Amino acid sequence: MPGPRSGLAVLALADSRFPGGGHVHSGGVEEAAARGLVTGIADLREFLYGRLHGAGALQAVFAAAAAHAAARGVRQEHWLRLDAELDARTPSPAQREASRAQGRGTIRAGRAAWPSPELRELVAATPRPHHPIVLGVLAATAGSGPREAALTAGYLAVSGPSSAGVRLLGLDPFAVNAVVAELANDLDGIADAAASAAGLDPADLPAPGAPALDLLAESHDRHHREEVRLFAS
Template identity: 60%
Template sequence: MASLAALTLSDARFPGGGHAHSGGLEEAVSRGLLTGVPELGSFLSGRLRTAGLVGAAFAAAAVVAATSPAADWAGLDAELDARTPAAAQRDASRAQGRAALRAARLSWPSPALDALCAVAPRPHHALLVGAVVGIDGGTPAEAAQCVAYLAISGPASAAVRLLGLDPLAVNAAIVALRPVLDAVVAQAAHAATLPPDRLPAPGAPVLDLMAQAHIHHHGEQVRLFVS
């Protein structure tokens, strides 16, 4: 049976602030790079294989850390920072982590969560998810699946709002990514016990650049999403 924490955290109704973020999709739409479901599928696939894999791997590692007396939260936080070169994306990750933390502390109070927050008062979202899933008795694979799914479900929901796409077609595009999602989760879970500096580090320079551009444009023009 899946961890209740993993199910709860992946639920769009969880008060974690994910609704305010598009994962770079709004900037792609504003540049005319994404106009329909076919482009959306490609965008989501690319995001899943890069930022999604990084987040999933660190979430899986956080499950292991949450059940270890020698958890290296500082190392995990620093290495995830290093794999998130765009300041805008780091800020978005920590903003979502901070937002989710408020609800998580009420539902899953734990010394492990306190230890993470002592190192990072605004924890990266992936580390927060992994810690909570671990506290709840979940597995690294469950935490990885939760974070990987959120990496595509958030932007997919944003696409419906920004482009008025058919929600049924968008949902089908998400389901079509099942093989990629499964591969990402398997790779992330396999890496869960590695030292922080050996966790996966795929890059997505275009997403990094668009994240920075979005912050600039957000200050000049009306934008629906923070990231």
Template identity: 70%
Template sequence: MAGLAVLALADARFPGGGHVHSGGVEEAARQGLVTDVSNLREFLSGRLRTTGSVQGAFAAAAAHAALRSAPHGHWRALDAEFDARTPSPAQRSASRAQGRGTARSGRIAWPSAALDRLLAVSPRPHHPLVLGALAAGGGTAPRDAALAAGYLTISGPSSAAVRLLGLDPLVVNGVLAGLAAELDELADRAAAFAGADPAELPASSAPALELFAEAHERRQQDEVRLFAS
């Protein structure tokens, strides 16, 4: 069951709304910064080391909190600390939209008191916190929750790049496979932080991704875009 929870949560077919988010690829492509497989590889690696590191750590922390039946206050702190690490309003909105969608679908498969506590303190919680709570509800360890969160930070953007740039999906999947070692390292680091105070969790920043998100948000008001973020 633990393996199934991780696989389901990391599956692009899971109805959490992730398919409508490009993780910054759409704006990066529009600005000519991601144009081919080589550019995409660099983009995904950078995203994994920054955004992925934070999301993985918070997913692991949420799984740890769920497994030890943490009180409402701890979930409130986790949500607030992730908010503080997401300075872009557009990114915060995207994370909460995915969190709400994932919670609505996931609570049917893995209902838990931990998820109920999280939703009680934040009806639209951040996505990695929902991932961690659901993963724990499915019997998954914090490291595996981090692995799923880290994978989602690169799998969604890679899929978006195929659609936006017409890249060969087989080659793009090869790029993802090439990031396996970095993803494992991310999960190991995240697991080491799983029981830490929320304020002490990693806070890696990615200013370029934040600027992409804000530019994309402004552009949506003037023209139709393929992705919500």
């Protein structure tokens, strides 16, 4: 069972104040809002549900797998394979770049809070690993298991975009927070499934997809190069 120290680490990793750079990413909400696809609470609810079961489920799986691997003390080859498999499951180059950018920021913060041989091995294997993999390593370093790592990744997949909805559309923050709270049972189920798959070979890990998010990410990346956008992705 995770102890108090690991519980604090999970809370810190999921905190919007954690200096990992997540605040500059909207998870597709900015592009969806620009297209008129998300205009209010009802739209945001549907968007977050889809994001949790697509990108969030994928991130949860790889965070859980990384936590499992870190606890076993795997070699650099395993980190390379895990990172490559998440790359293969992320069709959008813009989303891959956003994940690696967040991973880099989380490494910097993680080195200060939870330095470990496992984190050094990961960075030695791949200097810019994906964000969920870094999350999993840090969670394991602090004593948390795969399920806690998956919960953190899944929660971050919707908490950042929900905050972006408030900033972009001026939505009622209390109503937005209620929408996130409604996803609790879905998040629990996703974390359970991710934890049950954590020990699989990287090539056999689940591959939930969200093609609409891939398209939104590519469109946002193109528009971000042409005009000022609030978020990097």
